[in-house]
Amino acid sequence: MDTVTLAAGGGDQPIRLLQITDTHLFAQAEGQLLGIRTADSFQAVLDAVQAQKAAFDLILATGDLSQDYSTASYSRFADMVRPLGRPVFWLPGNHDDGPLMRRVMPDFGISPARQVLLPGWQILLLDTQVYSVPHGWLKPEQMSFLEQCLSSEPARYSVICLHHNTFPVGSTWLDQHDLKNGSDLLGLLGRFPNARLVLCGHVHQETDLEHNGVRFISSPSTCIQFEPLSRDFGLDTKGPGWRYLQLYPDGRIETQVHRLPDGHFVPDGAATGY
Ligand SMILES: Nc1ncnc2c1ncn2[C@@H]1O[C@@H]2COP(=O)(O)O[C@H]2[C@H]1O
Numbered sequence: 001m002d003t004v005t006l007a008a009g010g011g012d013q014p015i016r017l018l019q020i021t022d023t024h025l026f027a028q029a030e031g032q033l034l035g036i037r038t039a040d041s042f043q044a045v046l047d048a049v050q051a052q053k054a055a056f057d058l059i060l061a062t063g064d065l066s067q068d069y070s071t072a073s074y075s076r077f078a079d080m081v082r083p084l085g086r087p088v089f090w091l092p093g094n095h096d097d098g099p100l101m102r103r104v105m106p107d108f109g110i111s112p113a114r115q116v117l118l119p120g121w122q123i124l125l126l127d128t129q130v131y132s133v134p135h136g137w138l139k140p141e142q143m144s145f146l147e148q149c150l151s152s153e154p155a156r157y158s159v160i161c162l163h164h165n166t167f168p169v170g171s172t173w174l175d176q177h178d179l180k181n182g183s184d185l186l187g188l189l190g191r192f193p194n195a196r197l198v199l200c201g202h203v204h205q206e207t208d209l210e211h212n213g214v215r216f217i218s219s220p221s222t223c224i225q226f227e228p229l230s231r232d233f234g235l236d237t238k239g240p241g242w243r244y245l246q247l248y249p250d251g252r253i254e255t256q257v258h259r260l261p262d263g264h265f266v267p268d269g270a271a272t273g274y
């Protein structure tokens with residue numbers, strides 16, 4: 001079931017999204033990434049989301065949901081998001097096992113859909129994973145899926161979700177792991193004026209730029225944050241974060257990043273990588 005249709009928004013009301021990304025969960029609840037228990041930071045994010053009482057219609061999880069490629073980490077993810085009571089859509093990141101996710105996520109109650117049809121909008125979930133390397137690539141099958149979805153729904157604005165960043169963020173060590181055929185993506189999007197937003201994870205920091213009428217947005221991780229504009233690997237002391245987006249019937253997008261307060265989930269500042 002590649003396509004699902006959902007009701008949301010209505011009248012002049014927007015469709016409301018919650019993006020969570022790069023949870024890096026482990027099979028064990030105690031699993032740590034650079035000194036942070038990733039299940040704890042993710043739970044703190046989810047608690048903060050619940051406490052905010054901000055309404056959202058669905059959740060987008062933009063990859064690196066796991067740090068150890070385990071079935072148990074995906075089961076943990078599903079158990080943690082279930083109390084939010086909203087449909088969850090996902091795509092794999094470089095630290096995920098995409099084929100495993102496709103097999104097990106439906107068992108955990110999470111849809112495998114790659115195209116979500118909503119009033120006036122569609123959300124497309126692309127796979128940029130390249131086996132065993134950190135950078136991304138859109139394979140021909142992904143490009144033709146994207147082209148087909150954009151051309152078959154000219155009356156819907158489109159949000160394209162993928163794990164890897166299309167544009168460099170300005171950190172030398174991290175930009176070597178970006179989407180390597182981003183120019184192919186830009187070429188394709190240039191032919192479809194209904195493409196409005198490309199939403200990614202991977203860079204563990206927020207960025208927001210516009211290129212030829214398309215917004216390109218990245219978001220903070222629910223665990224560790226990368227230091228912006230750094231030549232070598234570096235961690236930021238900012239708190240774990242999440243993003244809300246509102247998609248309006250006229251194609252307008254509003255968005256806000258939220259974070260936990262600084263000082264609660266501070267990674268090992270001496271770390272030089274993982
Ligand atoms: N010191 C480092 N230099 C280059 N790449 C790194 C380093 N440490 C980690 N990485 C990789 O860079 C990736 C960026 O974010 P990820 O969460 O995908 O996982 C990270 C690792 O795969």
Ligand SMILES: [Fe+2]
Binds near residue numbers: 093
């Ligand atoms: Fe990540």
